[in-house]
Amino acid sequence: MQGPLRNQIRTVKNEVSELRTVVRREREQLRQAALYALSDRQLKTLAAADPDPEAVSAYRRVLDAAARRAGWTCPSGELPVDAIAQELTIRSRSKLYTMFPDEGEFRRELYPKQLEFFRAGRDHREVAFIAANRCGKSEAGVYQAAVHLTGLYPPWWEGRRFDQPIHAWMISDTNQTTCDILQRKLLGRIASANKPFSGSGDGMVPGDRIVQVQMKPSTRGAVGTALIRHVSGGVSEVTFKSYQQGREAFQGTEQDLVVCDEEPPMEVYAEALMRTMDTTGKGGGLVLLLFTPLNGWSEVVDSFLNPEKGSGDRSCVQAGWDDVPHLSAAEKESMWEAIPEYQREARSKGIQIGR
Secondary structure, three states, rough: OHHHHHHHHHHHHHHHHHHHHHHHHHHHHHHHHHHOOHHHHHHHHHHOOOOOOOHHHHHHHHHHHHHHOOOOOOOOOOHHHHHHHHHHHHHHHHHHHHHOOOOOOOOOOHHHHHHHHHHHHHHHOOOEEEEOOOOOHHHHHHEEEEEEEOOOOOOOOOOOOOOOOEEEEEEEHHHHHHHHHHHHHHHHEEEOOOOOOEEEOOOOOOOHHHHEEEEOOOOOOEHHHEEEOOOOOOEEEEEEEEEHHHHHHHOOOOOOOOEOOOOOHHHHHHHHHHOOOOOOOOOOOOEEEEEOOOOOHHHHHHHHHHHHHHOOOOEEEEHHHHOOOOOOHHHHHHHHHHHHHHHHHHHHHHOOOOO
């Protein structure tokens, strides 16, 4: 056999091998997306020795739907036993899978304000969750950021969906609070810098979804940017910023998602909002605000609560202590006594101070 022919055969074999690898990876991604779309109860019945026929049918339906969305060929509907067991193990360890459960003392239906906040992103570009302290507003914002970054939407999700990897900003008032609150809640404890991720995996994003983190030299332990594996096979990028950087730091780049934890200065908010202008080709990205209204009837509050400044792009959800089940009567009484009288409406009910 002549040399050129041998080289051509070798090239074809390599191309076939690469194609098989791509197809295998696509099938794994489709199965993972299908399994994620199932409830815990359905997964447990699939893992049983005699799987429930309804759960099997549900798996095959979501598998076919995932293949159609991705434009890929649907793999066989055989149950991936090992993948099901792995999915159940991951869910038992990750906050993303255990937040807002179907059942239990803190089941999803007992958090109507959080669900309203999630739904609002479907039809509005600007969504404010103005709530009392300890109502879980930061957790709700971080949870929503995590599902958008990963594409791992739960079966009950009715809010905005991104089918492809996104670019996002997570912002708070200072570099330190961004690190201590948003970064910690989203990524968990970070054990390695500027390398493939090595951390605790105890944040909202599952540890196996975090590809890499780039540390911020100006603040000890702070991440500048993290890469998050999206269910589509691509990689999302989230950057951590702060209001103390000033308006100029928010110029330039387009973003699909911006999350502001604590009320931002209007000039920073306006600049961040501009970065989401029509980045998706579907009317723009999404901006989420999460804060307790301690600054009174500010310009930001006015833009959301003043009927004369209403906009179809804006939505506001307000919540107080009585809207969540995780605060006991004793806790609420203790906190009430500790709060200065002039702040009680804001800190307990999410109602702005004065006007």
